[in-house]
Every structure is written in structure tokens, then in C-alpha cells.
Amino acid sequence: MIEVELTPADRELLLGLLRVPTVGLLEEPEGTPGLWEAQSAYADAAAELGFTTVLHGPPKPEVLDRPGVPEPVRRAAAELPGFLDRQPSLVLRLGPPLPRERTVMFNVHLDTVAGWEPPRFEDGRFHGRGAIDAKGPAVGLLTGIRAALAAEPALGDEVGVLIQAVAGEEGGAMGTFGTRPLVEDGHVGRLNVFCEPTGLRWLPRSTASMTACVRVDGRDAIDDEPDAGHNATVLLGFLAQHLAAELPAAASDGRVCVAGLHTGDLHNRVYGSGRLLLNISYGSPEGGRRMERALDEALASGLAAFARTFAPHRDQARTAADAEAITTLEWLKRGLPALAGSDPWAEELLERRAGLVPWPAGEPAFTCDAIWMQDVPGAFTVVYGPGDLGANNAHAAGEHADAADLEHFAAGVARLLTSFTRSRSEHP
Numbered sequence: 001m002i003e004v005e006l007t008p009a010d011r012e013l014l015l016g017l018l019r020v021p022t023v024g025l026l027e028e029p030e031g032t033p034g035l036w037e038a039q040s041a042y043a044d045a046a047a048e049l050g051f052t053t054v055l056h057g058p059p060k061p062e063v064l065d066r067p068g069v070p071e072p073v074r075r076a077a078a079e080l081p082g083f084l085d086r087q088p089s090l091v092l093r094l095g096p097p098l099p100r101e102r103t104v105m106f107n108v109h110l111d112t113v114a115g116w117e118p119p120r121f122e123d124g125r126f127h128g129r130g131a132i133d134a135k136g137p138a139v140g141l142l143t144g145i146r147a148a149l150a151a152e153p154a155l156g157d158e159v160g161v162l163i164q165a166v167a168g169e170e171g172g173a174m175g176t177f178g179t180r181p182l183v184e185d186g187h188v189g190r191l192n193v194f195c196e197p198t199g200l201r202w203l204p205r206s207t208a209s210m211t212a213c214v215r216v217d218g219r220d221a222i223d224d225e226p227d228a229g230h231n232a233t234v235l236l237g238f239l240a241q242h243l244a245a246e247l248p249a250a251a252s253d254g255r256v257c258v259a260g261l262h263t264g265d266l267h268n269r270v271y272g273s274g275r276l277l278l279n280i281s282y283g284s285p286e287g288g289r290r291m292e293r294a295l296d297e298a299l300a301s302g303l304a305a306f307a308r309t310f311a312p313h314r315d316q317a318r319t320a321a322d323a324e325a326i327t328t329l330e331w332l333k334r335g336l337p338a339l340a341g342s343d344p345w346a347e348e349l350l351e352r353r354a355g356l357v358p359w360p361a362g363e364p365a366f367t368c369d370a371i372w373m374q375d376v377p378g379a380f381t382v383v384y385g386p387g388d389l390g391a392n393n394a395h396a397a398g399e400h401a402d403a404a405d406l407e408h409f410a411a412g413v414a415r416l417l418t419s420f421t422r423s424r425s426e427h428p
Helices: 008-019 035-047 061-065 071-079 135-151 179-184 232-250 285-310 314-326 344-353 369-373 403-426
Strands: 051-057 089-094 103-109 120-122 125-127 160-166 191-194 208-217 256-262 273-282 327-333 380-383 400-402
Touching (some): 008 035, 008 120, 008 125, 035 051, 035 089, 035 135, 051 160, 061 071, 071 327, 089 179, 103 403, 125 403, 135 160, 135 403, 179 369, 191 369, 191 403, 208 232, 232 256, 232 314, 273 285, 285 314, 285 327, 314 327, 344 380, 344 403, 369 380, 400 403
Parallel strands (some): 103 160, 191 380
Antiparallel strands (some): 051 089, 089 160, 125 400, 208 273, 256 273
């Protein structure tokens, strides 16, 4: 067994990263993410282990013209000066350039969701935005690599390590300008590990997600004559309940989130326009296409039910009569790949040699940048990291990471790397 402890320098590195706001521009369009600063600090810490910087900068603008780029990403890039320049990614390498079969790649994201959490370390626990998702795992990764280097001299010589420290994971960007171009440029290995909270279980799957917007574009009215216009609030509220009841049954390999609904903020008018957002995850391309068809059908049945229900009501009769005509479905994001794979050699290495616990087969996966590794030849990919997205309050108030969990993760990384290195020595 490899025992690993966070050093004082590790703790200071993590607290330093937590102090640097790295909220993505999709989350805070008026913000100033400190990704250059955070990535530079991370590269400096990795350099002490022998890593060199292969790439540090934004992707080419053409990445936003690719299929699958979410509409909010395209819109933000067009409206926000320096959108890509302020959200760079970093690639680090340990050892000389080596063939893919002799390389392990780790992916961590240093961007976070919005919501400031004062950084601190007390009673063995790190607090702060990004503590578990995913600045804590990023530091734990370096701790584990340091332990592996001490245990296996061939690491960094006969076997190489790549680290992708990316932007563009949060905010619905789905890695389209962070991880995706790095993968397509070949910064991958035979084994690839995406460091996300999995409770220290390796997960060989990742769902993708698509975002739909149900829009109502009708006529406003004053509160004294609500029957004179269209009531988007009543219509979208009805559709939200209908879709929440009907749509999840079709999601056999994902989940349905009926999300934001907005029409207006005042009490003395009838809002004729509004929007309802849905986020739908899926585990395969066919699952995604199935959910597209299911949403079309559920929306049609919901509009028909609304018309039947409210046609007799004077104040809503006009909305009922025109419901189908004033309602449209717009896809803000769809067509992304989903990760699902198997590899007996890699699975045996992870489970038997490295002693890592597999994710239960019946437990649903979740969405992360690992989707971009689907169909990459000669590569097997897992999601693996400390903590739990829910229990550690990722994306919520009170986000935290326990030092003990980061140390257990680091030990798992060390066992994985030493096992991989020794397996390559046995089968050069």
C-alpha cells in the first residue's frame, strides 16, 4: 500500500487556488476569471515534480464553429470581448514525448460555477468554491504523482504523464473550447482519468446533456383585462408540470431536469411571452435522439391538454385557442457524444493491480468533459476522484473537501501510475 499525506505546500497551493476566482464567463459574464493566474500557479507546482508546460493559452476561434457547440457559448463569445482569451487551458507533461500506449493522461478543470465561498482550512477540511469541483482533486493529483515518482523510478522515463488543466467545463460549455480541442490535438494517453467526484470509484461512462427552451411569444395585457392577451405564465407553468410528469419515463439512460421558468417580475400585468428551460442527460447518441422525439411528443400532448383544460375559462380562453401557434421549441444544446466503453486490460489494471473500486453497474453516471474521449482510438477513459457532488455541496453553498479524501485520492493515483508503469515494463 502507498500511504500519502498532503504536505504544507500542498495545502497552501490549494488555498491559493481557492483564493483566485475562476468563475467561467458563462456563469458570470461581467466577471474577470483568474484562470491564467491559477493555471500558472498550478504549472509552477507541477514543475517541482519535473513537469514541463506543453501548452498554455486559449484555443483557436474556429473551435466555436464546430458542431455541438451550445448556442449560449456561441452567443457569449460573440458578445463578450476576449471570451476565449480569458479562458485558457493548460497542458503539462512529465517525461519526454512518448507513444500513446506509454502515457497516462489526467484531466482536471480549474474553472468553477458562480458563488463565492471564503477559502479556509479548518479541522481537516478545505472550504471554498472549487474545493471538491475540482481544485481539490487537481492538487490531490499532484500529491499522488509525487508519491508515484518516489515509488517507481521508471515513471517519467519509460512512462509519461499528461495533465490537462482546462477551462470551459462549467456553465454548460461542455468542454467544447477546453477539453475537446486538447483531445483532438492528441494530448491523450492509453489510460485517461477525468478527476471528478466519484467517491473514489472509477466510472467508465459519462452522460452527455442537451438543453431545450420552450418559448411562448404572445401578446401582453393589463391586469384589468387579462383575457385581452396571452398568459405565458399560466401556459408555461402548465407545460412545466406536464413535462415533469410525462418526460422522465422516457429517460432510460439519463435524467430530466425541468429548470428555469421566466415570464416577468411585476404583479400588475399579464406577460404574453416567456421561456421554460429543460436539461436532459443521456447515455448514448440513440438515447439522445429518443429524448428529442419524446420531448416533441410530450410538448404536443401538453399543449393539447392545456387547450382542453382552459378553453372554458374566460381569462385563459385566448391563450388556450392560440397555445400551439404561440409556442415553439428551441434547442440550445444537443448532438454531443456520450462516453461508454470497456477494456479488459485497463479494467484489470485498475481493479486488481491498483486496487481501485469500480462504480456500480446499475448506478447512473453523470455528465462531464470525459464525453470527448468517446471513440478515441487506443485509449480507455474513466472518471475518478474524491468526494461526492451532492454530499460535498459542489455547485452550492458550503462546498468543501476533506483532506483525508484528497489523500485517499492521491494514494489511488499513485497506485494507478505505479501499476501502469510496471505493466508497461512487463509488456513493452
